[in-house]
Amino acid sequence: TVSYVDTASPSAVQQATADWCICTIPLPILSQLPLDVSGPMKNAIDSLPYAASVKVGLQFKRRFWEEDEAIYGGISYTDLPIRNIGYPNYGFNRGGRGVLLGAYLYEGANSFEFTAMTPAERVASAVEFGAKIHPQYKSEFENGVAVAWHRVPFTLGCAGEWTEAGRAQHYRNLCQSDGRIALAGEHASQLPAWQEGAILSALDAITRLHERVVKT
Ligand SMILES: Cc1cc2nc3c(=O)[nH]c(=O)nc-3n(C[C@H](O)[C@H](O)[C@H](O)COP(=O)(O)OP(=O)(O)OC[C@H]3O[C@@H](n4cnc5c(N)ncnc54)[C@H](O)[C@@H]3O)c2cc1C
Incomplete structure (x- = not known):
């Protein structure tokens, strides 16, 4: 029962x-x-x-990675705390706003540091670090969302x-x-x-x- x-x-x-x-x-x-x-x-x-994992989604005024840098989909692997930047594999050259995976952390100290932040702090940090790869971040950023899986009440962690x-x-x-x-x-x-x-x-x-x- x-x-x-x-x-x-x-x-x-x-x-x-x-x-x-x-x-x-x-x-x-x-x-x-x-x-x-x-x-x-x-x-x-x-x-x-359970392992720590954090993802940050970032919305920008335009798809500058396509317009300025001819990046169409794929991932930038960095040695920054944000680890990866993921570019959308759809809607190429569509005008208007665009969304990036601005950080994807798993395991390691940085995952725990980002987990300890508020969602707004995670987004701000992802913008700060991401701007080292794409200087356009600072002028094009609009909004963001962040999830840390140790804080998700339905799993309390990423995976065993x-x-x-x-x-x-x-x-x-x-x-x-x-x-x-x-x-x-x-x-x-x-x-x-x-x-x-x-x-x-x-x-x-x-x-x-x-x-x-x-x-x-
Ligand atoms: C950030 C991230 C990225 C991932 N990327 C990939 C990927 O690219 N490819 C891949 O194959 N896998 C990926 N995974 C792993 C994949 O999502 C998991 O392995 C898979 O979802 C696990 O399935 P599950 O059924 O074991 O658990 P879950 O899918 O977590 O299901 C557990 C369920 O239990 C429910 N539950 C919790 N508490 C209670 C309760 N008290 N009473 C009743 N129900 C409850 C939850 O709501 C949930 O629906 C990723 C996971 C994460 C977190």
């Missing part, structure tokens, strides 16, 4: 009862929920840190950050069916931080469950 609050009608706690539960809630959230699993699985759930030691100690316990509960998601796969890992782990959980149901 699972107790839950539907965000569409948040006043009531509801319950759902089923024979099996496949749970895909990210571990930083699941570790904070009351859960009826064994000690080894609980330890595994509690042990996996496994180490070899962590996998050796906890991976099997995390990925075994525990009573009537099995976990799935990128964190329960050998390909963390990829959609493929999430899908493979779902197939694995379903296969294990099917084998067990057929046997009983």
Whole structure:
């Protein structure tokens, strides 16, 4: 039996009862929920840190990277804290405003620094660093938006950050069916931080469950 609050009608706690539960809630959230699993699985759930990641979108008055520099799509890889600038692969030479991926940080100290900033500070910082690559930033910038995945309440992190030691100690316990509960998601796969890992782990959980149901 699972107790839950539907965000569409948040006043009531509801319950759902089923024979099996496949749970895909990210571990930083699941570790904070009351859960009826064994000690080894609980330890595994509690042990996996999640990587930091930050993206900043920047809106400019014009697509200066195309008009001035003949950049049509692609990515500039920099050694600045913003790491990457991503250019849109669509709407080439369209007049008017344009939007860039002005920063894409993952792992490392800079990701945590940007996570600690307010969204407005992240945007301002992305403009400041990006102007070293494209001086037009200063005069063409209009608006921005920033997401830091450790601050997103639905994941509390970008993806599971496994180490070899962590996998050796906890991976099997995390990925075994525990009573009537099995976990799935990128964190329960050998390909963390990829959609493929999430899908493979779902197939694995379903296969294990099917084998067990057929046997009983
Ligand atoms: C910045 C970034 C870039 C990425 N780029 C790529 C890429 O280019 N290619 C790629 O393949 N993958 C990429 N990924 C990874 C990919 O997005 C994930 O691996 C994949 O979405 C994980 O799927 P999942 O089902 O495990 O988790 P999620 O997609 O995170 O699903 C978990 C779900 O649980 C829900 N949930 C949370 N708390 C609760 C709760 N208490 N009750 C009920 N539901 C809850 C959430 O709302 C969410 O819908 C990227 C991820 C990030 C963060």
